[in-house]
Amino acid sequence: MQNEQVSSVAVQEAKKSFAMLFLTIFIPFGMGHFISYLYRTVNAVIYNDLANELHLPAESLGVLTGVYFLTFAAAQLPLGVMLDRYGPRSVQSPMLLIAAAGSVIFAMSHSEAGLLIGRGLIGLGVAGSLMSAIKACSIWLPVDRLPLSTACLLSVGGLGAMASTAPLHAALTWITWREAFLLLAVLTVLVSAVIHFSVRGAFISKNTHFSDMCREVGRLYRSWTFWRLGLYSVFAHATYMAILALWMGPWLHDVAGLSNAQMANALMLGTVAMVAGSLSFGWLTDYLRKYAVQPIMICGCGVVIFVLFQVLMLSGLSVSPYVITMGFSFFGTAATMNYAIVAQSVEPALAGRVSASFNLVVFVLAFVVQWLVGAVIGNWTTVDGSYPVVAYQWSLALLIALQLPGLLLWLTFKPWKLTRT
Numbered sequence: 001m002q003n004e005q006v007s008s009v010a011v012q013e014a015k016k017s018f019a020m021l022f023l024t025i026f027i028p029f030g031m032g033h034f035i036s037y038l039y040r041t042v043n044a045v046i047y048n049d050l051a052n053e054l055h056l057p058a059e060s061l062g063v064l065t066g067v068y069f070l071t072f073a074a075a076q077l078p079l080g081v082m083l084d085r086y087g088p089r090s091v092q093s094p095m096l097l098i099a100a101a102g103s104v105i106f107a108m109s110h111s112e113a114g115l116l117i118g119r120g121l122i123g124l125g126v127a128g129s130l131m132s133a134i135k136a137c138s139i140w141l142p143v144d145r146l147p148l149s150t151a152c153l154l155s156v157g158g159l160g161a162m163a164s165t166a167p168l169h170a171a172l173t174w175i176t177w178r179e180a181f182l183l184l185a186v187l188t189v190l191v192s193a194v195i196h197f198s199v200r201g202a203f204i205s206k207n208t209h210f211s212d213m214c215r216e217v218g219r220l221y222r223s224w225t226f227w228r229l230g231l232y233s234v235f236a237h238a239t240y241m242a243i244l245a246l247w248m249g250p251w252l253h254d255v256a257g258l259s260n261a262q263m264a265n266a267l268m269l270g271t272v273a274m275v276a277g278s279l280s281f282g283w284l285t286d287y288l289r290k291y292a293v294q295p296i297m298i299c300g301c302g303v304v305i306f307v308l309f310q311v312l313m314l315s316g317l318s319v320s321p322y323v324i325t326m327g328f329s330f331f332g333t334a335a336t337m338n339y340a341i342v343a344q345s346v347e348p349a350l351a352g353r354v355s356a357s358f359n360l361v362v363f364v365l366a367f368v369v370q371w372l373v374g375a376v377i378g379n380w381t382t383v384d385g386s387y388p389v390v391a392y393q394w395s396l397a398l399l400i401a402l403q404l405p406g407l408l409l410w411l412t413f414k415p416w417k418l419t420r421t
Contacts, residue, residue, distance in 0.1 A: 028195045029133035030156040032092055035188055036129035037160030039099065039122050040068060040241070041271075042184075044249035045168050045264055046177040048385075050115075058250075058387065060112055062374020065246040066367040067116055068123035073363035075127035077217060080356040081210050088132035088139070089199040096192035099125025100185040107181035125188075130157070131356065136199070154282075154336070158275035161244070162268055169264030217357050229296065230358065232410035233338040235403045236303045238365035239310070240332035244270070245366075247373050247395075248325060251313065254386040256321035266322050270329035277333030285337065295337060300410045302334020307403055314396040316389070369399065 043050070043065045050056055056064065082091045102121025109115045133153050171180060220226055243251075248270065252263040281302060285295045309327045312319055338358070376395040380388050 024198050025136050026133075026152070028191075028198050029088065029092065029129075029136045030153060031191045032096060032126070032129040032195060033133050033153055033157050034160035034163075035096070035099070035184075035191055036126035037157040038164045038184070039103070039126055040245050041161045041267075042164040042168065042180075043246050044244065044267060045164060046172070046180075047246060047249055048253070048260065049172075049177045052385070054110070054112065054115070056112065057374075057378050058391075059371070059374040059378040061246065062371045062377075064112065064115055064119055066242065066370030066374075067120045068245070069241065069363045069366040069370060071120045071123035072127045073360045073367070075124055076131075076356040076360040076363070077213060078210060079128045079131055081213050083128065083132060083135050085207070088128075088136040089195060092128055092132040093192045093196040095125050095128055096188050096195070097125070100188040100192070101125070103181045103185035103188060107178045107185070131359075154278040154333075155275045158271055158278060161274060162271035165268035165271055166264045167268075169261060220357050226357075228409070230338065230361065232300060232406040233303055233335040234358075234362055234365060235369075235399075235406055236306055236332070237335035237338070237362050238369045239399050239403065240306070240328075240335055241362070241366045242369040242373065243399075244274075244329065244332070246370065248328070250377075250387070251392055252321055252325065255313075255389050255392050256324075258321060266325045269322055270325040273326040273330040274333055277330035278336070280330075281334055281337055296410075299334050299337040300407070302331050302337075303403075303410075304407060306331040306334060307400060307407065310396055310400050314393040314400075316393075369402075372398065 043061075047061055047065075050064070051061060079091065099122050102118045102123075102125055104118075105121060106115055106118030109118055130153065137153070168180065175183070249263055249267060252258045252266050253260070256266075258266060281298065285298050288298060289295075306328065309324060309331060312324055313328070373395045376398060377387050377391040379394075380391040
C-alpha cells in the first residue's frame with residue numbers, strides 16, 4: 001500500500017512537472033513560431049493596399065514579400081551554431097526584437113527601399129522561431145513527448161497564418177495596415193519578453209564554431225542522398241510557401257473573382273486546412289509505419305496531389321475557389337515531412353544540422369519562386385486593378401514545370417528501399 005502511494009505521488013509530481021515545462025517552454029516558444037507565420041503570410045491580405053498606396057507592380061510585390069525568405073535563409077547556418085552555443089532562450093528573445101524593429105520600419109516606410117529593409121529585418125528576426133522551439137523541446141521536454149510537441153508546434157504556426165487572414169481583414173476595417181504592423185511590433189516585443197522571463201531551464205552550452213558547421217554542411221550538400229531525397233519536394237515546398245505568403249490572395253481576387261472579404265475567408269479556410277494537413281500527415285505516417293509504408297511514399301503521394309491542385313488553379317474549370325484553397329493548403333503540408341526524411345537518411349553526425357541546411361535551400365528557392373511569379377505576372381497590364389487570368393496561368397505552369405522533374409525522379413528510384421549512405 002505504501003509503495004502504491006509513493007508511486008501515485010511520483011506520477012502526480014511528474015504530471016505537474018510536465019505541465020510546468022509545457023507552460024514555461026512550449027507556450028513561449030510556440031508563441032514565437034505563431035508570430036513567424038503571421039508575418040510570413042500577412043502580405044496575402046494587405047497586398048491590395050500596398051499595390052494601390054505605393055503603386056507597386058507585381059514584380060516589386062513579389063520581391064518585397066520574398067525578401068523575408070531570403071534573409072530567413074541567410075540566417076539558418078549561423079543560427080545552428082548560436083543555438084548550440086547559447087541556447088534557444090538567449091537566441092530567440094533578442095532576435096524577435098529585430099523582427100519588431102523591422103515591423104516598425106515597414107509600417108513607417110513610404111518607399112519600396114524602406115519596405116524591403118523592414119521586411120528583410122522581419123525575416124531575419126523570426127528565422128529561428130521553429131528551430132529554437134524544436135531545440136527547446138528537445139532539451140527540456142521528455143523524449144516521449146517530442147513527436148507530439150513537434151506536431152503541435154507546426155499546428156501553432158498554422159494558427160499564426162490563420163490570424164493573418166479573416167481576423168486581420170476584419171481588423172483592417174478599424175485600423176490601417178500601417179497601424180496593424182505597429183501593433184504586430186508591440187506583440188512581437190511582448191513575446192520576446194515572455195520568452196526571456198519565463199524560460200528558466202538549465203542549458204549546457206557547446207563550443208561550436210561556424211567554420212566547423214560549414215564544413216559539415218558542405219559534406220551534407222555533397223551527399224547524393226540529400227539531393228535525391230530533397231529534389232522531389234523542395235520546389236513543391238518553396239511553391240507552397242511562396243503562393244500562400246502572397247499570390248494565393250491575388251489569384252482568389254483576380255481569377256476566382258472573390259471580394260476582399262471573401263478572399264480573406266478563403267485564406268482562413270486554407271490555414272485551417274494547413275493545420276489539419278500537418279496533423280493528418282503526421283498521424284498517417286506514424287500509423288502506416290506498422291505496415292512497412294515508408295514516410296517518403298506518403299510525402300511523395302501528397303506532393304503529387306498538391307501539384308494536381310495547382311493544375312486545377314490554372315485549368316479554368318468551375319471548381320470552388322474555397323475547395324482549391326483548402327486542397328492546396330492541406331496537401332502542401334506533405335512537403336514539410338521531408339525535413340525528417342532527409343535527416344534520417346544521412347549520418348547521425350549530420351542529423352542535427354540537416355534541418356538548417358534543408359531550410360536554407362527551401363527558403364532561397366521560396367524567394368526565387370516569389371520573385372519569379374511576380375516577374376511573369378508583371379508582363380501583363382492590369383485591368384481595373386486586376387491582372388488577367390492568362391498571367392496567372394503562365395506563372396502556375398512555370399511552377400508546375402519546376403516541380404515535375406523532382407517527382408519524376410521520385411518515381412524512378414525505389415523510395416521504399418532507400419537506405420542511409
